[in-house]
Amino acid sequence: MLVKQSQDTFIRKFGDLGYITNQLTKKDRVYDESGSIFLTSLTRTAKSVDDITNEIFSQFADVSLDQIKPDIIDFLVELHNDGFIVAGNSIEEIEKQDTGFTYSVDNPKTIAMRILDQDFDSSMKPSDELMTDYFRKHPTIFGAHFEVTSHCNEKCIHCYQPRQNPQHIEMGLVKDIIAQLYDMGTVSMTFSGGEPFLHPEFLDILQLARKNDFMINILSNGTLIDTEVIRVMKETNINMIQISVYSMEAKIHDSITQTSGSLKKTLKNVDLLIENNIPVQISCPIMMRNWDSYRDVARWCYSRNVRIMSDFVLMAKSDFDISNLENRLDLSKTKKVIQDIIEIDGEYQLLLNTEPKTKDLDHYANQPVCGVAIDNVCFTADGSMYPCSGFQGYLLGNIKQNSIHKIWENSERVLFLRSILNKSFPRCLSCEARDYCIMCLVRNYNESNGDMFKIADHFCDVAFLNKDIVEAFHAHKNE
Numbered sequence: 064m065l066v067k068q069s070q071d072t073f074i075r076k077f078g079d080l081g082y083i084t085n086q087l088t089k090k091d092r093v094y095d096e097s098g099s100i101f102l103t104s105l106t107r108t109a110k111s112v113d114d115i116t117n118e119i120f121s122q123f124a125d126v127s128l129d130q131i132k133p134d135i136i137d138f139l140v141e142l143h144n145d146g147f148i149v150a151g152n153s154i155e156e157i158e159k160q161d162t163g164f165t166y167s168v169d170n171p172k173t174i175a176m177r178i179l180d181q182d183f184d185s186s187m188k189p190s191d192e193l194m195t196d197y198f199r200k201h202p203t204i205f206g207a208h209f210e211v212t213s214h215c216n217e218k219c220i221h222c223y224q225p226r227q228n229p230q231h232i233e234m235g236l237v238k239d240i241i242a243q244l245y246d247m248g249t250v251s252m253t254f255s256g257g258e259p260f261l262h263p264e265f266l267d268i269l270q271l272a273r274k275n276d277f278m279i280n281i282l283s284n285g286t287l288i289d290t291e292v293i294r295v296m297k298e299t300n301i302n303m304i305q306i307s308v309y310s311m312e313a314k315i316h317d318s319i320t321q322t323s324g325s326l327k328k329t330l331k332n333v334d335l336l337i338e339n340n341i342p343v344q345i346s347c348p349i350m351m352r353n354w355d356s357y358r359d360v361a362r363w364c365y366s367r368n369v370r371i372m373s374d375f376v377l378m379a380k381s382d383f384d385i386s387n388l389e390n391r392l393d394l395s396k397t398k399k400v401i402q403d404i405i406e407i408d409g410e411y412q413l414l415l416n417t418e419p420k421t422k423d424l425d426h427y428a429n430q431p432v433c434g435v436a437i438d439n440v441c442f443t444a445d446g447s448m449y450p451c452s453g454f455q456g457y458l459l460g461n462i463k464q465n466s467i468h469k470i471w472e473n474s475e476r477v478l479f480l481r482s483i484l485n486k487s488f489p490r491c492l493s494c495e496a497r498d499y500c501i502m503c504l505v506r507n508y509n510e511s512n513g514d515m516f517k518i519a520d521h522f523c524d525v526a527f528l529n530k531d532i533v534e535a536f537h538a539h540k541n542e
Contacts, residue, residue: 064111065111070300071163077194080093080197087172090147109154210441211257211268211444212259214231214258216261216322218322220318220352225380230445237268241271242275243467250277251277251278254269273300283306286329293341306329308347310356311360315352349375350392351391380509381455430484435450436450437481446461448461459476495527497526498530499527499533500523502526
């Protein structure tokens, strides 16, 4: 019998822990030191069960082959049953099983999950408490956001990126970043811009990321996708491409992108991606200009079995210019949008019945506000390193001057971010709407002229609004 790591599975070792995740099923697992030895014996090249057994057996003392072999077989069967590995009697049989993503079968990539999430979860952060605790004690760049260019062919009215000195990252710097992140055990890499497909060597960058075994995500406006792009995305087996659609009416969508014909190009290319079984996720930021367009975009996505996510708060520009927030929804329209989403999104209704995140308030108080400087980071085209893509007023360092590892371990700003916990916001701990809050450090920072501890009143108002709507939803259900 031959076995190998599936094409959608990624394996890493963090200290004594072994970690495995599958980008297709969204499952992950964490193993202790002994289990990590079992785990790291797997590769993308098929091996016989006997070869794997002998390889693992050589790393254990005072254990007989007869004792360890049943454990190894049980381990492999368990991984196979959950889709982490494929098995067969020949290479051909294995390859036939390792089919990857397709729109013809329902799976987690085509479910409209958590439509009100405020952040694109590019790294699929492990939920297991072992890994969460490990990253708190041993910060690790699990997911990296990589802005390969600041050039863009659209001029979206709500964009948080200042338009100044656009540039493409040099390939030499790309190779350096990828090599360093590979050595540091990074799992996920999200590519964006600007518009990443404007980078003249972006397809080469994707292939380099695949060669170094990263889970690949792309954030794009979708207007520049063609058959060659499709070929490379299939070849590199990307996890997801997220594309923004603001309305099904060209007049509205194009007025937001300030680019004539952009909706027509985007929708055509989304259909092209679907036809070629490339996993797509639609992002539909909701603002004053498209506040009543969400339902039509959602229906369009559901008809194609495509996930849709939204944001109705918007972020100020990273240079503290808040002029783009003129497009932010007022509270009356925010209320209508939340009510609509609750009504049409079954997954969100299920989410409303989950345990509150602050049920154990003491535990919550001592948790980080988010994963910045703990398990994720952002790089830009000039080699700058930031806490996240929107946090570009808070420079951590530049990898042209220091290694990623040195910045990650020694930067005073990195260490300061790690010291910020939920209890750093005492007013929030006593707030009745704390379980409905979408507060984050970068939103505070950009909107408050660089004060990450100053929470804009709008965020609090939306939290209480969300609380009232959810409570009314439950009351109506129980009548």
